[in-house]
Amino acid sequence: MIRLFLRHTEPAGRRPLRYLLLAAGLLLALALPWLIYPPVAMDIASWALFAAALDLLLGYTGLLSFGHAAFWGTSAYAAGLIAIHSGLPFPVAVLGGALLAAALAVPIGYLCVRNSGIYFAMVTLAFAQMIYFVANQWRSLTGGENGLQGIPRELLGLDLSDPFVFYYAGLPIVLLGLWGLWRIVHSPFGHVLVAIRDNPARARAIGYPVERYKLLAFVLSAALSGLAGGLFAISHGFASLQEVNWTTSGKAVMMVVLGGIGSLWGSTLGAALVVQLEDYLSTAGFDGIGIVTGTVFVLVVLLFRQGLWGAGRQLGAAAGRARRRRPKPPAATEAAPVPTPTTREEAAWTPSPRG
Amino acid sequence: MLTVEGLNAWYGEAQVLRDVDLAVAEGEIVTLVGRNGAGKTTLLRCVMGLHERCTGRIGLRGDTAFGTRPAHRRARLGVGYVPDDRGIYATLSVEENLLLPPVVGPDPWSLPRVYETFPVLRERRRFAGTQLSGGEQQMLALARVLRSGARLLLCDEPTEGLSPLLVEQIGEILREIKAAGVTVLLIEQNLHFATTVADRHHLLAEGRIVESLDNGAVRAREHELLAYLGI
Numbered sequence: 152m153i154r155l156f157l158r159h160t161e162p163a164g165r166r167p168l169r170y171l172l173l174a175a176g177l178l179l180a181l182a183l184p185w186l187i188y189p190p191v192a193m194d195i196a197s198w199a200l201f202a203a204a205l206d207l208l209l210g211y212t213g214l215l216s217f218g219h220a221a222f223w224g225t226s227a228y229a230a231g232l233i234a235i236h237s238g239l240p241f242p243v244a245v246l247g248g249a250l251l252a253a254a255l256a257v258p259i260g261y262l263c264v265r266n267s268g269i270y271f272a273m274v275t276l277a278f279a280q281m282i283y284f285v286a287n288q289w290r291s292l293t294g295g296e297n298g299l300q301g302i303p304r305e306l307l308g309l310d311l312s313d314p315f316v317f318y319y320a321g322l323p324i325v326l327l328g329l330w331g332l333w334r335i336v337h338s339p340f341g342h343v344l345v346a347i348r349d350n351p352a353r354a355r356a357i358g359y360p361v362e363r364y365k366l367l368a369f370v371l372s373a374a375l376s377g378l379a380g381g382l383f384a385i386s387h388g389f390a391s392l393q394e395v396n397w398t399t400s401g402k403a404v405m406m407v408v409l410g411g412i413g414s415l416w417g418s419t420l421g422a423a424l425v426v427q428l429e430d431y432l433s434t435a436g437f438d439g440i441g442i443v444t445g446t447v448f449v450l451v452v453l454l455f456r457q458g459l460w461g462a463g464r465q466l467g468a469a470a471g472r473a474r475r476r477r478p479k480p481p482a483a484t485e486a487a488p489v490p491t492p493t494t495r496e497e498a499a500w501t502p503s504p505r506g
Numbered sequence: 507m508l509t510v511e512g513l514n515a516w517y518g519e520a521q522v523l524r525d526v527d528l529a530v531a532e533g534e535i536v537t538l539v540g541r542n543g544a545g546k547t548t549l550l551r552c553v554m555g556l557h558e559r560c561t562g563r564i565g566l567r568g569d570t571a572f573g574t575r576p577a578h579r580r581a582r583l584g585v586g587y588v589p590d591d592r593g594i595y596a597t598l599s600v601e602e603n604l605l606l607p608p609v610v611g612p613d614p615w616s617l618p619r620v621y622e623t624f625p626v627l628r629e630r631r632r633f634a635g636t637q638l639s640g641g642e643q644q645m646l647a648l649a650r651v652l653r654s655g656a657r658l659l660l661c662d663e664p665t666e667g668l669s670p671l672l673v674e675q676i677g678e679i680l681r682e683i684k685a686a687g688v689t690v691l692l693i694e695q696n697l698h699f700a701t702t703v704a705d706r707h708h709l710l711a712e713g714r715i716v717e718s719l720d721n722g723a724v725r726a727r728e729h730e731l732l733a734y735l736g737i
Contacts, residue, residue, distance in 0.1 A: 342602050346595055353593050356554055357607040357654070358581030 176416070180322060187427065189314040190386070195426045196318070196325040197383035202406040202418035203332050204375035209404070210413030211336050212368045213348030214264070217272040217400050218279030221259070222252035222373040223380030224395030225282060228293050230381030231302040231390040240306045245324060245381035252377025253370050255282075260369035264362050267351075276397060283395045298391035302384060314386070321382050328378050332415055335371060344368055376403075405444070409451050411458025420460050507532040507689045508553065508658060513562030515548050515713075522548050523560065524713040530658075535680065535690040537700045540710030541735055546693045547590060549710070550660045553691070554587045555580045566658065584611045586656030590663050590693075592647040594635035601631040603646060604653050611655025613686075620649045623682070641672040648679055652686070659683065659690045665699055677703050697732060701725055709734075 183192040201223055208214045226248030233244040259278045266274055286293045293299055304311040311317045335341050343364055346354040351361050384390035393399060402425065410421025425444060432440045455462035508530040515523035522545045530536045538546045551557040553564055555577035564573030566583060581587070586607075595603055604620060604627070621628035624645050630638060638646060644664050651659050664680075665673040673696065680703045683690060694700040700707055701721045709717040709731070724731065 339605065342598055342606055345597055346606055349595055349597060350593075352556055352577075353589070353595075355577040356556055356581055356587045356589075356593070357650075358578050358610055359608070360576070360578045 184315050184318045191430045193318045193386040195423045197379045198422035198426050199419040200325045200328045200379035201376050201403050202422040203415045204372045205403045206407045206418040207372045212344045215272045216275045218275030219376050220395050220399035221279040221282040222376040226252040226377030226380040227384035227390040227394040231299045231384045234302050241385050248381030249374050249377035253374035256370045256373030260366045264365035286395045302388045328375050411460030414460045417458050417460030509565040511563040515560035522713050535704040537692045537694045537704045537707045544710040545713045582610050584657040586651030586659045588647045588661045592643045594643050596636040603635050607654040609655050611657050614655030615652040624649050662693045
């Protein structure tokens with residue numbers, strides 16, 4: 152059995168900066184519908200959660216899933232159907248979608264986690280294509296190529312069809328999802344995932360059943376992708392085949408890589424950039440959106456291997472080092488960070504009184 | 507504690523272990539000595555369940571089916587493994603590395619006890635694992651096993667590449683580990699060092715245990731053995 156410890160372990164690093172960043176991020180999230188077109192703001196929020204959930208697998212567990220549209224899309228349809236047929240408040244519908252996505256991820260994940268690398272990507276893609284096929288054929292349920300239309304947006308009798316209002320109704324779900332992810336990656340469970348990513352054999356040798364951990368990460372990632380997908384469908388009042396298409400999986404991977412693998416901030420940034428860029432290009436009447444986003448993607452991958460967030464962090468670290476190196480005339484030696492290796496090692500161990 | 511009977515192992519077509527029999531009693535430190543390529547590391551990997559192509563019986567504390575269990579189960583039965591690359595995770599901090607393994611034994615060391623014994627690890631607890639020097643990494647690897655409470659330690663050349671002073675300290679640590687009742691199976695090329703920490707020694711050559719020696723025999727035949735090991 153895996154025990155999922157969520158005891159928080161403090162991430163090493165500059166804490167004040169972390170909190171400042173968090174406050175700025177929250178402020179930006181709250182102000183977003185004032186700054187940009189509100190439906191786009193909601194799209195950014197949903198995609199940010201999707202990308203971050205995918206990053207739990209890609210960045211923290213080292214598994215490239217190329218079929219996450221299966222979970223995003225399944226939840227989109229399921230949340231839509233629940234909202235249409237039951238009249239339950241939309242968060243319940245979204246949660247229902249997420250649970251279904253998680254349930255679907257159990258058998259798919261079970262069969263996938265035995266593979267790694269390109270095989271894992273291909274098997275997840277194959278399963279996603281199966282889901283696409285089912286969604287396309289099961290017209291009575293999904294509407295086939297017409298999509299699932301007329302999904303209501305209401306909460307306890309409140310009409311939320313105004314995108315500006317809906318953003319503030321949906322944002323807490325996204326923030327909750329991101330918070331959950333943050334807790335996961337900084338928990339001991341998250342450290343085991345990182346250990347598996349860095350060296351599976353070593354993780355096994357210290358006593359962790361690697362496949363089971365991968366499966367749990369897969370299911371958690373699918374559930375949170377489902378949360379995002381359900382929210383996306385309800386915010387649009389519409390779920391289409393696009394939601395289960397492989398291009399949706401690809402777009403999420405692109406967002407994660409663009410923003411920076413292994414960083415929840417990076418995924419969020421990547422999602423915001425891609426959604427905003429696509430919206431800008433389509434409102435400008437530009438047809439070759441894929442060419443532009445593709446070019447940006449290639450440039451970022453070539454120039455910033457760690458994505459935009461990683462590049463920003465390196466820049467910040469370099470600036471910090473430069474600042475510290477600036478001469479502080481009298482106390483220049485004080486800045487010498489560590490003693491020489493020999494003296495350090497000589498003091499490294501002293502016999503304990505227990506002996 | 508540990509019994510190995512008729513162990514054979516292969517890399518592809520090449521057989522690297524041939525009918526190895528080995529027994530380590532509770533509380534003992536036993537070394538495996540031999541040239542590079544003699545099969546020492548493979549033997550440890552077979553015991554840990556990390557080498558797939560092997561046959562033979564491996565038992566732990568009367569559990570005769572130990573050798574059929576997957577690696578993570580073996581670790582949970584109280585076996586700690588320190589590989590020759592030390593197995594420190596670069597992306598985790600020193601403290602996160604210490605807390606990573608699950609507790610597998612009845613008497614795991616607490617974090618304060620680890621820090622009391624290894625003050626340098628307390629100093630560097632927020633550092634990334636690979637920002638440590640080689641000696642510190644070796645201490646972290648050993649401390650990690652103690653923290654997990656493992657009762658059998660498989661240790662692959664802990665002194666490799668360390669200065670004489672650090673080798674001395676690793677010896678101190680191993681003696682302390684032994685005093686704590688942990689059984690150790692140790693790979694060692696440094697014969698002199700081996701006699702200062704271990705109880706018995708097995709000489710491995712071409713996949714077989716060719717001789718089993720006690721400390722007195724090793725000291726008496728040190729020159730002969732050194733010549734044989736090519737050191």
